[in-house]
Amino acid sequence: MxxxxxxxxxxxxxxxxxxxxxxxxxxxxxxxxxxxxxxxxxxxxxxxxxxxxxxxGGGRAEIKAEKCSKCGLCRQICRFDAVRYSADKKSFPTVDPLACEGCGFCAIVCPADAIEIRPAAxxxxxxxxxxxxxxxxxxxxxxxxxxxxxxxxxxxxxxxxxxxxxxxxxxxxxxxxxxxxxxxxxxxxxxxxxxxxxxxxxxxxxxxxxxxxxxxxxxxxxxxxxxxxxxxxxxxxxxxxxxxxxxxxxxxxxxxxxxxxxxxxxxxxxxxxxxxxxxxxxxxxxxxxxxxxxx
Amino acid sequence: MKIAVAxxxxxxxxxTVAVNLSLFLVDAGLKVTYADCDVEEPDGHLFLKPKSGLKRRVAVLVPQVNPEACNLCGKCGAFCRYSAIVVLKEKVVTFPELCHNCGVCAYVCSAQAITEVNRYIGSVERGSAGKLNFISGCLDIGQAISPPLIKDVLKETPDSGVTIVDAPPGTSCPAMTAVSDCDYLLLVTEPTPFGRHDLELMLQAVCSLSIPKGVVLNRVSSPDTATEKLCSRYGVSILSRIPEDRLIAEAYSKGLTVWEAVPGYRTLFADLWSRIEPIAGGYMA
CATH class of the missing domain: 3.40.50.300 (P-loop containing nucleotide triphosphate hydrolases)
Known part of the structure; x- marks a missing residue:
């Protein structure tokens, strides 16, 4: 063959x-x-x-608003600029699904345990x-x-x-x-x-x-x-x-x-x-x- | 403002669209940058023939393990989601070509045995073609992951004036990286079943981005109701129809622009801009 x-x-x-x-x-x-x-x-x-x-083929980060303390650490460490905060930090951070590579760094550092990596479809x-x-x-x-x-x-x-x-x-x-x-x-x-x-x-x-x-x-x-x-x-x-x-x-x-x-x-x-x-x-x-x- | 052509x-x-639209805008007196983000097969320079200026190498960060400090705790391998670092019985092995440069391994290392070092993946070149600013990325042969290089090309584009981004084909991460930050998106297609099918995939891919967009239909020889129907279903307009013309194909084959070789078609790009400009913002100087 x-x-x-x-x-x-x-x-x-x-x-x-x-x-x-x-x-x-x-x-x-x-x-x-x-x-x-x-x-x-x-x-x-x-x-x-x-x-x-x-x-x-990989995972994607999901931030649970009810646990999030808005500390901003996830955004700081993300190498892919995938975590989005509104300028005033009033609303909870969200993950840009196109930018997220599912590496899990944010989930590891999150002090509030508010981030989960889910398999991406x-x-x-x-x-x-x-x-x-x-x-x-x-x-x-x-x-x-x-x-x-x-x-x-x-x-x-x-x-x-x-x-x-x-x-x-x-x-x-x-x-x-x-x-x-x-x-x-x-x-x-x-x-x-x-x-x-x-x-x-x-x-x-x-x-x-x-x-x-x-x-x-x-x-x-x-x-x-x-x-x-x-x-x-x-x-x-x-x-x-x-x-x-x-x-x-x-x-x-x-x-x-x-x-x-x-x-x-x-x-x-x-x-x-x-x-x-x-x-x-x-x-x-x-x-x-x-x-x-x-x- | 940034206009991506994808x-x-x-x-x-x-x-063809990106290069000729750039030349029209220069001719109209605007400050224009052409940015070649098709870093796997960059071809813009073949047509614009820029005088090259600064060329710099682009690197991503990959782990380097110091075997003397490593205590084989296994955390790096356990946390890496790309199998790019593997802990064996007596040593740690890295696979830089699988690495996504996320930095997790260095962070979780319990012995500070991992440093991140540069791995070169390509280069970014700046130059000029007459009054046109030229920037182009070129991925090294054998490198798999192009988005970091595409981001680097985009970082070099100026905030002022108009930037035309020549995007890579497809609908996956390289194409999305090139278009996701632009102010306007031009989608080029042709009136064939393959062209229509892939246009629809692209329209689905970009629907989550709130970027105004329009379609350029290339190589048109007869009315194409199927593409028109598809566009109206997705609420996008066909802004321009470039005719199927052997003169254009011949000029292209020799590395000539439509702008210089077939001046009769210059109005096509003027008309195209007149459709984009009011939507993308009042940027005419």
Whole structure:
């Protein structure tokens, strides 16, 4: 079983469209949507949820007004500026749920024992059936943190399912950027496919994200999406990639049909067998070959 | 005043809007700061090409245990909620990459064996592009936690004039850190199912913040009633529609701003500002 993670650094380069298209070509596979704070894969695959779980990645402070003596110590020690007092201290302090990291420092120092750390409801995660195979996905509550922990949960369940049902591939749809959820998606996977686009920002972000996969020693390949938007920069990205030892497994043209497929809730290759679909298939074939070669 | 430019989905045009709105405001004679808070993938400098000035490293505090003073009481490990410090039989091990820099371990230590030391996570750079003030944060590769760096970028923004905050994508802690202190929130989206879905997540994420907000719809080629319905359901207006135009895409691909490369669209940003300005306050000098 091979775990292949699709990432990009820069957002909006086509990760989700490609992940879904690859999954349709992969035969038996498990999908894992690890873009947990803006998950979109379900819009294409319309999963039938078969299991649903609550996710709590951490705690959150709660101040009990009836015990509070308004001493202000909690506010003083909080490193996250999460305790809010009105200027005149007339009303009781409150905790800003977005700022609180649930570290518990305030509860430890509170002389009135008025603060309790309660598990925060950070989101939900699901195991579902789709027409392309099982899918593990999640929904971080908007504005919540702990996305890395949720990604780890999603990935570990996807691995378990793949081991049980003998899937050859796990396809992970990653999130943009290179912080906590991306690190949790990439570390320990078998291959990272970086989807980039021929723009100055695409190139810049490719170099940063490939440095990250190198840091975690994950074999990495590059896919240049919408490559004909600026062929000169596409060539330059190809040259830069090869110089870094990253193979360019595919160049995929810009085609409005990709957006049409999204509107029809289909993968690109379900929706069309045109040139763009062929180029996606070529990229996927190369990814398979590279993974077989490393067994 | 601070105006944050954000979006749930990546690649919808945050940087395009933030950069070009900044250039319009400079042209209108305002004192403007562009602050790149997308510290994981900061791209604003590619378009604004600032002359760089001061660059400083940013650190967070993590525990360092003095083994000679440590009595292995186990309190630090018991109180740490992030498993970032673990007490073994004969020594204490720290995992700085898991640390949230809360300071609990040093406080509860019964032997004063823990000191908090700097761990560098990235840098903040200041510069200028013509009359535009430029500030940008850049997270070091391999660092997981960006909010402390984003806070540092925001700390450097001036109180006077207008600051345009280019926020990271998504709806979780980095994005919320960048937007929660601003006076106005511009949400950029595109007329696709993914764009709409992530816009709705973002609208849910920010509904608890009492910040006035508006939507910029990017890459518009035909009327999009679905996004209009979504916005009216959440009581936000679509302030601007940027057309789908190959000229804009080509300029972007080369690192050119719409402002300089496609001057015909300059009025878009003037119109956008005329919609924001009366709501965000009378800041026109």
């Amino acid at each position: 091979k775990e292949i993670v699709v990432i990009s650094g820069k957002g909006g380069t086509g990760k989700t469209s490609l992940t879904a298209a690859f999954a349709g070509l992969a035969g038996k596979c498990v999908l894992a949507d690890c873009d947990v704070d803006a998950a979109d894969l379900h819009l294409l695959l319309q999963p039938q949820v078969r299991e649903r779980y609550e996710f709590s 950070n989101g939900e995660w699901y195991v579902s059936d789709t027409r392309l195979g099982s899918m593990v996905h999640a929904c971080l509550r908007p504005g919540e943190g702990n996305s890395g922990k949720l990604v780890a949960l999603v990935r570990s369940r996807a691995r378990k399912i793949a081991a049980e049902d003998g899937s050859a591939y796990i396809l992970i749809d990653g999130s943009p950027g290179l912080g906590c959820p991306v690190i949790a998606s990439v570390a320990g996977s078998d291959m990272a496919v970086i989807v980039t686009e021929p723009t100055i920002s695409g190139e810049h972000d490719l170099l940063r994200i490939s440095a990250l996969t190198k840091h975690f020693r994950v074999p990495t390949v590059v896919c240049i999406n919408r490559s004909d938007i600026n062929p000169a920069i596409a060539d330059r990205i190809a040259a830069v990639s090869e110089a870094q030892g990253l193979e360019v497994v595919g160049r995929i043209r810009y085609d409005k049909i990709v957006t049409e497929a999204q509107m029809a809730a289909k993968t690109v290759n379900e929706y069309t067998d045109g040139l763009v679909a062929e180029e996606i298939m070529t990229a996927w074939r190369r990814i398979i070959t590279l993974n077989k070669g490393r067994e | 979006s749930g989905k990546g690649g919808t045009g945050k940087t």
